[in-house]
Amino acid sequence: MFTGINVILVLILLSVLLSLGSSRMMALVKIMALQGAMVSCAGLFLEQQGTGGHGGIFFFQVMLLVKGALIPGLLYLAVTRVAIKREVEPIIGYHASLLAGLGLILLSVYITGRLHLSLAGDYALVLITAITTLGGGLFLMMSRTKAITQVIGYLMLENGIYLVGASLTKKSHNLSLVEFGILLDLLVGVMIMGIILHNINRTFDDVDTAYLGQLKD
Numbered sequence: 001m002f003t004g005i006n007v008i009l010v011l012i013l014l015s016v017l018l019s020l021g022s023s024r025m026m027a028l029v030k031i032m033a034l035q036g037a038m039v040s041c042a043g044l045f046l047e048q049q050g051t052g053g054h055g056g057i058f059f060f061q062v063m064l065l066v067k068g069a070l071i072p073g074l075l076y077l078a079v080t081r082v083a084i085k086r087e088v089e090p091i092i093g094y095h096a097s098l099l100a101g102l103g104l105i106l107l108s109v110y111i112t113g114r115l116h117l118s119l120a121g122d123y124a125l126v127l128i129t130a131i132t133t134l135g136g137g138l139f140l141m142m143s144r145t146k147a148i149t150q151v152i153g154y155l156m157l158e159n160g161i162y163l164v165g166a167s168l169t170k171k172s173h174n175l176s177l178v179e180f181g182i183l184l185d186l187l188v189g190v191m192i193m194g195i196i197l198h199n200i201n202r203t204f205d206d207v208d209t210a211y212l213g214q215l216k217d
Contacts, residue, residue, distance in 0.1 A: 005045040009129045011038045012163075013105065016136040019156065020097040023086040028152050029075045035133075036067030039159045042126065046166050071155065079148060092143040104135040117168075126167035134160025 015035040022028055044060040092100070108131035112124060137157030141150045 005042060006125065008038050008042045008045065009125050011035075012042070012129050012159075013132060016104075016133055016156070017098060017101045019140060019152065020101040020136060021094050023090075023094060025079045025084055025086060025146075025148060026076070028149065029072050029079060032075065032152055032155055033068055033072035035156065035159060036071065037064055039133075039162060040064035040067050042129075042163065043166050046123075046126065067159075075148070075152070078151075082148070084146065084148065087144055087146050087149050090144050092139075097139070097143060100139055101132075101136060104132050104139070108132045108135070123167045126163055130160050130163030130167055132160075133157075133163060136160070 012035055015031050015038065019028055019031045019035075022031065040060055040063045043063065044057065090097070105128070108128045111131055112128050115127075117124075117127070134157055137153045137155070137160055140153030140156060142153075144150055144153065
């Protein structure tokens with residue numbers, strides 16, 4: 001029987017697969033907005049299941065705003081400014097990337113089983129989703145050449161790291177403090193990357209990171 005947290009985790013897994021199979025930048029930004037919102041909601045569900053309290057709701061509302069709206073908004077502005085519509089020549093093709101995503105899900109199930117952790121049913125599913133999201137982010141960073149896509153992979157990687165922490169700890173207060181610090185670093189990182197993307201595009205008329213190899217002292 002599907003509960004609220006199960007639906008959220010399925011949507012996160014779908015967002016990972018869709019991001020691996022999508023070439024359009026605006027679609028990737030929308031997928032990351034959905035994933036950020038779902039990751040924030042997953043944390044809220046686990047908070048309520050673990051403690052039954054509402055002390056951390058404000059933090060999750062802030063996280064939802066940052067992950068689901070602010071960061072995707074900055075990405076949207078970056079994509080609009082550099083005027084790129086799609087990733088044309090990825091290092092690994094999109095069909096192969098989708099197969100890799102399915103393989104990541106199976107690998108995550110295997111790793112979770114091999115860890116022999118005493119996790120409740122929902123927390124075990126969160127860990128499987130977390131490992132898949134983390135692996136998907138790493139894969140996206142390594143298999144794409146556009147800088148903006150690599151930034152999106154970095155954001156996905158951070159979502160996976162947060163879900164790993166959420167699945168392995170029930171001390172939500174400590175987790176919230178750590179995640180709040182990560183969010184600040186992430187926000188600053190995305191803003192800096194937006195500036196870098198603009199400068200790369202102005203210099204090379206493209207944001208393909210392969211051009212960085214042409215830089216000379």
